[in-house]
Amino acid sequence: MDFTDLEYTKELYGIMSSELSDGRYKHVVSVARTAYILCRQLSLDDEMTEKTVKAGFLHDITREKSMSEQLEMCKKYGITLTDNELKSPQVLHQLTGAEYIKEKYPSYSDEVILDIIRKHCTGGVDMSTAEKIVFLSDYIEPERYHEACKRLHDFYFFDTNGENLENHLDKAVFLAYDNTVGHLKEKGAFIHPATLSGWDQMRQIIK
Ligand SMILES: [Fe+2]
Numbered sequence: 001m002d003f004t005d006l007e008y009t010k011e012l013y014g015i016m017s018s019e020l021s022d023g024r025y026k027h028v029v030s031v032a033r034t035a036y037i038l039c040r041q042l043s044l045d046d047e048m049t050e051k052t053v054k055a056g057f058l059h060d061i062t063r064e065k066s067m068s069e070q071l072e073m074c075k076k077y078g079i080t081l082t083d084n085e086l087k088s089p090q091v092l093h094q095l096t097g098a099e100y101i102k103e104k105y106p107s108y109s110d111e112v113i114l115d116i117i118r119k120h121c122t123g124g125v126d127m128s129t130a131e132k133i134v135f136l137s138d139y140i141e142p143e144r145y146h147e148a149c150k151r152l153h154d155f156y157f158f159d160t161n162g163e164n165l166e167n168h169l170d171k172a173v174f175l176a177y178d179n180t181v182g183h184l185k186e187k188g189a190f191i192h193p194a195t196l197s198g199w200d201q202m203r204q205i206i207k
């Protein structure tokens with residue numbers, strides 16, 4: 001079935017356009033569309049595909065809230081902030097997003113969907129295939145204009161060399177981490193430990 005014909009996405013277009021600016025709305029739709037393509041390629045079943053696509057739509061639902069709103073939500077939802085979160089406040093939306101959905105859109109409050117959202121930004125060890133799909137789709141969706149994103153998009157879609165698709169996904173996920181870590185190191189910015197451990201684990205796996 002075509003992405004645009006999926007019945008379970010219909011309501012999500014309205015929800016996300018009410019929550020986000022036009023630019024970021026296009027991004028989340030593009031992530032969901034890319035995630036759908038990856039789910040089909042990797043033969044996820046219909047139920048897991050539906051959850052993955054919904055998470056693709058919803059992943060950045062609190063991305064445009066200000067820092068004071070993020071902190072306010074953390075307080076309200078009882079999210080304990082570690083030093084790691086305080087040193088990388090740009091990742092807070094993966095935690096507040098999941099809780100915001102539970103409160104405001106309870107029909108999407110499903111642990112598989114929420115866990116995908118909780119990891120989409122930092123990544124982490126032992127990600128499921130669905131979690132890897134949204135993590136990668138967030139990076140390679142075609143609305144991204146950064147060179148590194150475009151290069152990884154082309155690597156994932158056009159450079160498979162007949163390789164097993166799960167392995168190819170792992171390689172692409174590793175490269176997404178590698179680009180992010182390289183970029184943050186270059187800037188001298190703090191790197192969230194979940195990103196470092198996810199990066200390290202993928203490096204061992206693809207060896
Ligand atoms: Fe995000």
Ligand SMILES: [Fe+2]
Binds near residue numbers: 027031059060138
């Ligand atoms: Fe995103």
